[in-house]
Amino acid sequence: MINTLSDRELIVQVVKKVQEEKLIVTEVLNYLEEIDRRKVFIDYGVPSLFKFCTRILKYSDCEAAIRVKVVRAFKAAPIIKEKIKDGSLKLTTAASLYSFFKNNKKQNKEDVVKKICGKSTKQAKDILNLLADNPLPRLLNITLPEHLLRKLESLSSDFEGCSELEIIESLIDRHIEQNKQAKDKRRSNKQSKNQRYITRVVKEHVDKRAQNRCEGISPISGKRCESRTNLQYEHVRPISKGGDSSKENIRKLCFGCNARAGVKALGVQKMLQRDSVKLPKSTNYYLEDTNAGPQYSFIAPGG
């Protein structure tokens, strides 16, 4: 069929197809945005939108990273959506806006988007560098000596399936948590009557049970969430609904599972208000961890 077209028709039709392609890309992004809002991916046993894109939708890591960043950038500047749709903003450029907005909070987002519309990737990058009010984030490149590498490898059985970077982050998290516990201990004498207060003993019990892994369970696959970063203590039954701070009512959830639980308990709108106040810390691999999932069920104590 294509080989029977005249030269002119060939060009007219490919232009039309590319326009359709851009519309479809925008539609897919809209779906991903809604999936992210509802944190539905948790139900499918994946801890983040990024992993949903790679595992379920079969995008490559790079394709998934770009789409997740673009979806995040939508929140910062909704105008990005229409600019992608009309073809004046490339996906990769839109993705770079996500990092830019995070590091340059004072900028008028809509103005920035307008300045890079219609520009090549290289031109857009140069413009963003000029506009940046902070230097680029530091990149720490470390070469680990052999003995340290061996120590790290010896931990791999405790951190099954984790990358070296994730292991290092978990160890740092643990150290920070231990410092916090030491402070809690000092404070425990004047322990408040606050029902939300989780004692050190309860935290230790939960830590032991959770084994440094999110306790969320996918209601669909029945599998436990794999996330080992950004873990936080959470009341299974909220205090407002009669829950207490006993070890049976405390679980450890990753940021995503926590958010999903919140969406289920409070609804998307409430959670969006909450998200705008508190966002997870970011790392170079935040895409894999940041939105790790929330969840609904809970591993039984001792389970």
Ligand SMILES: [Zn+2]
């Ligand atoms: Zn989780």
